Amino acid sequence: MTNHTAKKGIFKASVLQNRLLGDKFFRLTLEVEKKAKTVFSKSNPGQFAEIEVSSLALPPENAIPPQFADASRRNVILRRPFSFADIMVSEDNVILEILYMIVGAATVRMKTLKTGDKVSLIGPLGNGFSFSDDKKAALLVAGGMGAPPLVHLAGFMKEKYPNTDIVVFVGTKSVSDLAFFDIKFDKFDKKKIKLGEFEKHNIQTHISTDDGSAGTKGFVTEVLKKWIIENKPDINNTIMYACGPDRMLHASAAVSSEFKIPCQVSLExxxxxxxxxxxxxxxxxxxxxxxxxxxxxxxxxxxxxxxxxxxxx
The missing domain is CATH 2.10.240 (Dihydroorotate dehydrogenase B (pyrk subunit); domain 3)
Structure with missing residues (x-):
């Protein structure tokens, strides 16, 4: 198995955009200083960055979600970890795409970031996903906020391992919890959704929601298991990659064990x-x-x- 994990560094980054998607997610695009090119060009999906947020101001009181009104006033001392939805390295710069949602004092402050603001980050950190040329099929399983690193993984594999067939399984509680940049609703049936991040690579995608508001009603691992039974992939040439909450990863591990398909999980x-x-x-x-x-x-x-x-x- 090949792991492209790179060295790390402390870098300055400029905010290119910090845009609200729907009613809960933000798309944060950062341009990192040129010297970061060396390490980020060798990074791989599944790694992350720690972003400095201690100097960020709180938004106006009426812009703070009520459930975080008290918690948001705590001092934020430590950096916060964020996975990458994409890493784009060119001759002149490094562009990082991050998707986050408001979950506490740090991310409440992050929503105040605007174009041109500067942040400090450490990265790329950790060990990401590893790859093998002999795997001809990859099953990607995303639950909730586990979607961004698998979006990155799908694009990476299409570029580096074009002969690997990729099938994506996405599960959330409800349609409003789909953590993606490009969600396309069918004109006639709102439960039918296409995810632009995978559609542009012609990747087969299966969506499920706990409440049935989009795709198949039920858990994503149930859809995954049904697909494996019906399609009978060659287990010797197939690998699973999963990212999401522990409960979903535990269920993915059970599917992996049942069908003897090796599985890598990205823990939260x-x-x-x-x-x-x-x-x-x-x-x-x-x-x-x-x-x-x-x-x-x-x-x-x-x-x-x-x-x-x-x-x-």
């Missing part, structure tokens, strides 16, 4: 430092040879792990 954890110093993002793992349990760090050893090495709780 609070990663305070991003470099392994604070030890706050420990992941319980199992040694497949001895059965002994031990711990790895999500920020340093992950966030991508093999599904069968994680102790699911």
């Amino acid at each position: 954890r609070r990663m305070a430092c991003g470099t392994g110093l604070c030890q706050s993002c420990a992941v319980k793992c199992v040694d497949k040879n001895t059965g002994d349990n031990f711990y790895k760090l999500c920020c340093k050893d992950g966030p991508v792990f093999w599904a069968d090495e994680v102790v699911w709780q």
Whole structure:
């Protein structure tokens, strides 16, 4: 398996846009200083950056969601981790695409970022997804905010591994929770949706929602399992990649085990430092040879792990 993980650095970045998508997500586009080209040109999907937010001001009181009114007033000392929806490296600059939603004091402040503002970031951090030329099919499973790194992964694989057939499975609670930049609704049936990020690469995509407001009603792993049963992919030439909440990843790991399809999972954890110093993002793992349990760090050893090495709780 090939892993393109790069070295990291501390860089300055300029905000190109910070645009509200729908009613809960923001698309943050950053232009990173030219010297970042060396490390980001060697980065791979699944890695992340820690962004400095301590100096950002709060928005006006009426722009703060009521549920975060009290929490937003806390001092934000530590950087916050964000995965990449895309990384574009050119001769002149590095462009990072990040999708985030308001979940606390840090992201409340981030919504005030405007074009031209400067931020500091550390990245690319962690170990991302790994790849193998002998895998002819890849099943990408995204749950909730786990979508952005898999958008990046799909584009990366289309460029670097064009002979690999990709099928994407996306699951959310409701249609309003689809964490994508380019959502296209059918004129006659609003439950029929196309995701531009995958459509432009002609990638087969299956959408499911818990409430049935878009695509198939039910859990994304149920749709995944049904597809595997019906299409019978060659398990020796197939790999799964999954990103989302632990419950969904646990279910994806179960599908992986049942059908003997190797699976890499990108875990969601609070990663305070991003470099392994604070030890706050420990992941319980199992040694497949001895059965002994031990711990790895999500920020340093992950966030991508093999599904069968994680102790699911």
